[in-house]
Amino acid sequence: MHTHKTIQVPSGDPAGRLVCPACGNGSRFIEIAEQVIMTTHFIQNRDGSFSSVDRETDVGGRVKLFCGKCSADISQFHSHLQEMKF
């Protein structure tokens, strides 16, 4: 029996540990940013080659979270991942 209500806070073991509700995977997750603008600053060297000196990444669209094992969309836990990643 499965209930399909949205759960916001993972109820893993220990408490707060994220576990995929579909397959039980608790180790591998995939984050996908839909719209990423990457800005890279270059300096041209005397010999005509280029060196990148600075790089900025801007995420414009939605960021989704997927299970790394069964690919279930678990974006409801994405804010939890943001808080817990180091």
Ligand SMILES: [Zn+2]
């Ligand atoms: Zn899964």
